[in-house]
Amino acid sequence: MDMLLGIYGFIHDERLPQRTAPQKVNIEVEREKKWVKMLAHWDTPETKQKLHRRIYKGIPNSLRINTWCKLLQVNRIKFENPGKYQDMLKLGKLWSTDVRQIDSDVNRQFREHQFYRERYSEKQCALFNVLCAYSIYNSEVGYCQGMSGLAGVLLMYMDEEDAFWALAILLSDKRYAMHGLFIEGFPKLTRFLEHHDKILTKFMPKLKHHFDKFGLDAILYSLKWFFVCFVERVPFSLCLRVWDIYLLDGERVITAMAYTILKLHKKAIMKLNDMDLIVNYIQVKLHKDFGYDDDIVIYHLEKSMEELRRAKLDYPGPPPPNELPQRMLGVFVEPDKKSKIGQRAENFSETEKQTRANVILRREKAALELQELRVSQSDTVSVLPPVVV
Secondary structure, three states: OOOEEOOOOEEEOOOOOOOOOHHHHHHHHHHHHHHHHHHHOOOOHHHHHHHHHHHHHOOOHHHHHHHHHHHHOHHHHHHHOOOHHHHHHHHHHHHOOOHHHHHHHHHHOOOOEOOOOOOOOHHHHHHHHHHHHHHHHOOOOOOOOOHHHHHHHHHHHOOHHHHHHHHHHHHHOOOOOOHHHHOOOOHHHHHHHHHHHHHHHHHOHHHHHHHHHOOOOHHHOOHHHHHHOOOOOOOHHHHHHHHHHHHHHOOHHHHHHHHHHHHHOHHHHHOOOOHHHHHHHHHHHHHHOOOOOHHHHHHHHHHHHHHHHHOOOOOOOOOOHHHOOOOOOOOOOOOOHHHHOOOOOOOOOHHHHHHHHHHHHHHHHHHHHHHHHHHHOOOOOOOOOOOOO
16 A cells, blocks of 8 residues: 655555645635744734734644744754754764663654654654753753654754754753653652642542542553653644644643543543553544544643633642752763663662652552452452553
8 A cells, every 4th residue: 555645744554634625725824824924023012912822723834843943942042052062962972871772762753754764864863963962961861761752743843953952941941841751750740640630639530530440540641641742642733733832831731631631531431441441542542533623622722721720720830949950951971980881870869769759659559459459350369460651
């Protein structure tokens, strides 16, 4: 069967839907004209007044590169750091202890996309370079699996250096503060999982009870929601819409979208009486077919944000100091002996030990509750497979 290329560059082995109707194309052309005008007058009061409404309607795909760069202020940080990316890349290729893992992950990332399909293609090499440079730029994080997904999406719309600085902003700027997701102990993940549980307990207690009944902890279905902003968990067109809004409004969008997904699919999930079926539905089925038009999902996302705001649950709170960079970014630190031979640090702070323990405890509790449930449903005790995170 012939391979077919979709609008976002992904390769399909099935017949694509019919082309967009001429009337809708004309509407998109008019939207692009408005966006071009708005981008040319970005800092004016008129643009600030219109920006929120237009971003929630969706950024024209042809203009995402310009809009994302402006939302992230990429040009400003590039101007303030001339030559820094090239310096970090040179040091990364000489000193980074993560190059093998980066190369392995790059080889797996978005292989169904035209940019990354061929090994050592231009974009694959760019993705490697961005991650290699960043592993030196932020010595606390280095490289962590999941970052390749973020950088991979950015490189679909930006050149290499812009994508590097966009990634740097996503991790270090307090609006997004992804640094806390990727450092040892994953403190931000623990905090967001706890906040997610609070939302479910308050607004969807029956669904929360259903999850608890089958030992389904949020960590088993939500990692890519929090780590890579729903990449490969919802259709890519919807993922881009969520990214548009996330770059505008920050962390609140992640918690609200997680709530929205479960709210829209609550009835279907409640009918599933097995942990594996529920996880497969949330992680796989919804990625292939979300079941709702993108505009409808965004409408419900906005309503969810309002609902959570009224309940004072829209925001888990500002990142504590341990979730933010503690070392100066962009200053080369020669890897210590343990890093060079691939050993991870053993001397964690008390806070890091506690956050690591919290994640492990959540996983073990989910496995234990599932085992107790199955034992109670059977006359004989069977050996259960381990819960895989």
